[in-house]
Amino acid sequence: MIHKPVMLKECVDLLATKDDGTYFDGTAGFGGHSTEILKRISSKGQLIATDKDQTAFQYCRNKFAADKRYSADLGVSSFQLDNVEAGFTFREDSSLDLRMNKQEGFSASEFLNEASQENIAKVLFEFGEEKNSRAIAKKIIELRLKEKISRTFQLKKIVENLTPERFITKSLARVFQALRIYVNDELGELTEFLDKSVNLLNKNGRIAVLTFHSLEDRIVKEKFKYESLSCICPPGTPICICSKKQKLKLITSKPVVPAESEIENNRRARSAKLRAAERI
Structure with a gap:
């Protein structure tokens, strides 16, 4: 391992x-x-x-x-992403599940077999930033009319048939990532975690968050920025009426990113961003 x-x-x-x-x-x-x-x-x-x-x-x-x-x-660890039985990888044929906890929620297979074409395209575009989301969603609907979509290779074949060869791996990564984020409600759970953790921190306690996706980083960035402000009144307001209290001090004004040497040794580190803040 x-x-x-x-x-x-x-x-x-x-x-x-x-x-x-x-x-x-x-x-x-x-x-x-x-x-x-x-x-x-x-x-x-x-x-x-x-x-x-x-x-x-x-x-x-x-x-x-x-x-x-x-x-x-x-x-998600590298082991989880590469583990065939966990159903996260598109490199091997396995059950199309993608849930972290198999006892909660619905699987990616259930979503793809039941959701509308519009909703599937929306998930692939918003959570995976997949430009070909509409075409992929259309082919998913066409396939499920013939057979149940339950295996990773069924989805993989759809993406491969619609994508130029040199972009296949990136498109597959975006599609599977989008479905994983959606079925696990990763962005919703991140937002809830940030809300609760800021309030639970002791004075001078720190929070450090490592993200691997632009949507995740945006949520962390905006939350830290909001909690570092002492006033959110509109510009030009003569006196503060918002009652906003500053809770955090930013430790990282810009995200910390991996060194080139780390990226060379671990390609999955290339999209990582680290932000930290301190309770005041």
């Missing part, structure tokens, strides 16, 4: 500022960032970690079972 945590040092440098602090890892994955955080904290520190993916959750629970500073309490 090989998983390379992205921007490991940068993330933990921004987050772990007190060796006796309490830290939360919201996407434990296979313990890359958790391991580094545990190296930085003392016996008085504590790390609480969680993950929607049950395989990753149980892995970390077992890995850190002997460490009393670690508590496992119920994104």
